[in-house]
Amino acid sequence: MEMTLRPWRERTHALVPGFLASGVVAAAASFLSEHYHAPVMLFALLLGMAMNFLSSDGACKPGIEFTSREILRVGVALLGMRITFSQIAAMGWHPVLLVVTSVVVTISVSMLVARLMGFQSLFGLLTGGATAICGASAAMALAAALPSHPGKEKATLFTVIGISALSTLAMIVYPMVVNALHLDPVQSGVFLGGTIHDVAQVVGAGYGMSQVTGDTATVVKLMRVAMLLPVIVVAAMITRARGAAEAGKRPPILPWFAVGFVLLAAVNSTGWVPALVQSSANELSRWSLVIAISALGMKTQLKELATVGIKPIVLMVGETLFLAFLVIAMMRWVS
Numbered sequence: 658m659e660m661t662l663r664p665w666r667e668r669t670h671a672l673v674p675g676f677l678a679s680g681v682v683a684a685a686a687s688f689l690s691e692h693y694h695a696p697v698m699l700f701a702l703l704l705g706m707a708m709n710f711l712s713s714d715g716a717c718k719p720g721i722e723f724t725s726r727e728i729l730r731v732g733v734a735l736l737g738m739r740i741t742f743s744q745i746a747a748m749g750w751h752p753v754l755l756v757v758t759s760v761v762v763t764i765s766v767s768m769l770v771a772r773l774m775g776f777q778s779l780f781g782l783l784t785g786g787a788t789a790i791c792g793a794s795a796a797m798a799l800a801a802a803l804p805s806h807p808g809k810e811k812a813t814l815f816t817v818i819g820i821s822a823l824s825t826l827a828m829i830v831y832p833m834v835v836n837a838l839h840l841d842p843v844q845s846g847v848f849l850g851g852t853i854h855d856v857a858q859v860v861g862a863g864y865g866m867s868q869v870t871g872d873t874a875t876v877v878k879l880m881r882v883a884m885l886l887p888v889i890v891v892a893a894m895i896t897r898a899r900g901a902a903e904a905g906k907r908p909p910i911l912p913w914f915a916v917g918f919v920l921l922a923a924v925n926s927t928g929w930v931p932a933l934v935q936s937s938a939n940e941l942s943r944w945s946l947v948i949a950i951s952a953l954g955m956k957t958q959l960k961e962l963a964t965v966g967i968k969p970i971v972l973m974v975g976e977t978l979f980l981a982f983l984v985i986a987m988m989r990w991v992s
Contacts, residue, residue: 675720675952676728678711682951683944696865699829701947705954712955725952729857730914732945736860736875737921738930738938739868745876745922752847755987756880759851763789763980764888770975774968779803780812781972782892787820788976791882792855796820798885802892819973820854825953827977828858832866834981842866844988846873851881851984854977856914861950864943875918882915 682704689704690697711717767785768778783803787796793816800813831853835845846863849870853859856878863874921938924930 672720672723675711675717675722676724676948677720678708678717679705679721679724679728679948679952679955682708682955683947686947686951696861697947698861698865698950701950702825702828702861702954705951708955712952717955721952721955725857725949725956728945728952729949730917732942732949733856733860733875734914734917734921735938735942735945736872737918737923738925738935738942740872740876740918740922741926742922743926748843748873748876752851752877752880755847755851755984756877756884758987759980759983760789760881760884760888762983763976766979767972767976771972774972776969776972779895780969782895783812784816784819784969784973785976786885786888786892787816788854788973788980789881790885790888791878792820792824792858793817794855794882795885795888798889799892802889802896804896815969816973819970821953821956823973823977824854824858827853828862831981832862835866838985842869843873846870846875847877847988848984850874850877852977852981853878856882857946857950857953860946864946879915879918 683701686697686700686704689695689700712721764782764785767788768781771781771784772778783796783799786799787793789795796813796816800809800816803809831849832845835848838848840848845866846869849862849866850859850873853862853874859874859878860871864871925935
């Protein structure tokens with residue numbers, strides 16, 4: 658029994674310092690948010706970035722990595738207790754059309770522009786897929802499905818760093834954009850969920866504005882996450898067509914937190930969940946997300962982008978801006 662518990666204890670001991678550090682930053686962010694009436698997610702992100710040195714090395718690093726990844730997923734899954742299928746149905750077919758079109762067009766344009774800039778078209782698929790679908794998670798999933806080549810690891814690393822930095826910037830800037838465009842809470846959620854790359858920043862930007870905006874943004878974002886399935890299939894077909902061997906462990910096509918979100922939304926849609934359970938799940942979700950955002954801020958390494966050259970940065974910034982303008986245009990067109 659002791660031998661069985663020892664690995665678990667060692668793992669827990671390694672994760673506790675980073676988790677506690679993230680929790681302290683989250684508590685400070687909540688305090689500042691309550692006293693200065695500003696978005697808690699923004700405070701958590703900025704305070705986390707100020708504590709960036711904790712993630713570079715030392716005892717806190719494993720726990721920060723774990724918190725930014727797994728605690729985030731727990732928080733997103735629990736958001737399902739905020740949403741019912743009737744809310745999704747009330748959104749109509751417009752968000753579905755917007756998501757499918759934006760993903761297909763953004764990836765196609767990215768592959769074309771990548772070739773024009775002298776990159777392989779698969780690099781455009783990697784960066785375009787990360788931009789259009791779900792950020793770093795999509796980048797890792799696509800990298801596992803694409804053929805191996807000498808520059809694959811560097812391209813994947815750059816994409817993960819770049820997409821995380823751009824998503825963090827979008828979390829701060831895009832709420833200003835929707836205010837400047839005078840979008841209502843639902844429209845704001847559609848824009849934020851349809852354009853920001855990573856789930857964490859979508860949640861941070863959406864719920865930083867209002868609960869309605871956050872709920873809408875989360876639903877739209879998870880629609881984009883579901884688009885990972887057909888894009889992974891296309892990437893796998895390309896790999897087989899090029900005769901590349903399948904090696905290594907592939908990440909799941911649909912993340913477990915997306916599945917958990919849908920299952921909890923289904924349970925919540927029955928109307929049988931007591932109000933106390935709903936409020937407890939919502940509070941746990943809120944704290945999980947604030948703690949995860951704090952850890953994500955600690956991990957942000959913007960200076961590393963300077964080592965990859967200007968052309969890949971131009972490509973990814975261009976993809977991000979293209980997606981934003983495309984979503985705005987489609988919102989105007991389908992309204």
